[in-house]
Amino acid sequence: MADPIRILIAGGHGQVGQALAHAAWPDDVRLHRPTRADLDLTSATALAEAFARTPFAAVINAAAFTAVDEAETHPDEAFLANADIPARLSEATRRAGIPLVHISTDCVFDGALDRPYAEDDATAPISVYGASKRTGEVAVLSGNPRAAVVRTAWVVSARGRNFVRTILDAAVSRPELAVVANVVGSPTSADDLAGALAALTLAMIADPAAPTGVYHCVNAGEASWAELAAEALQLAGSRTTVLPIPAADRPAPAARPANSRLSCERLTRDYGVTMRDWRAAVADIVAELQLQRVAP
């Protein structure tokens, strides 16, 4: 029997990491999802030992400091996870001669454009989180010639902490929810993202000359936070209504791009990956959450 294809998933127990574990991989793929206690990603020695022990075919980096507001007051932690760890993974994967698929964010943009962002639009982060993620992108791309940076946005799922779950939980006790209406983005199912990441990773493993660089991966269509909330509530059959408010009424420590729509054309062109509309994805998430409530 042929050797299995071993893929290391850094941050494999976060929201996207769990979705990667649930994705439909071929039978010969083995996912390795060490916890922080199993593998210290900040240690070049620990990484070298892990790579010496296991012949990984690729690494997917889903590890990150994702508390956007907290990053403003904890920049060292944010840069450690979002810039230093990607740099180490880039170096380790380059040495091993394997691809690195690194997940990044819409927050590398300032949101000033009035159209969806393309991969080569200028980055201009407006938060510590965004700056740390952009530094990580640069480290990944300069460290390993077989690297892909996959920017996603507004990730939601039936697992982990995310906007759809927060809204549906809040709706249980409140007849009206005030939600920001003048910020638009690309809601993205963690499961759909994981499917795309799996396809991209397998293609990069199979072909050492596969295209590299920056890719955007979000569900199709666009929404404001208020529209996303209203859709989730309607799908759940909730009577709670959405009160649209401006972002200025909901001040937060970290600035967010007012427009963070991403165009995924490059992913479709290079890898044939297309993403379905966000409404269909949210419908699946709400249905899964309802099943969880019936059979916890």
Ligand SMILES: NC(=O)c1ccc[n+]([C@@H]2O[C@H](COP(=O)([O-])OP(=O)(O)OC[C@H]3O[C@@H](n4cnc5c(N)ncnc54)[C@H](OP(=O)(O)O)[C@@H]3O)[C@@H](O)[C@H]2O)c1
């Ligand atoms: N969520 C979104 O809306 C969104 C939007 C755009 C882009 N992204 C990007 O998508 C990727 C995955 O995000 P997510 O939503 O899955 O985040 P998440 O649920 O917060 O998971 C992040 C994972 O990273 C691990 N981690 C953090 N710091 C670490 C460190 N110093 N050493 C080792 N592991 C560390 C965490 O481990 P512990 O469980 O031990 O803390 C966790 O497993 C990230 O690159 C993020 O920037 C997310």
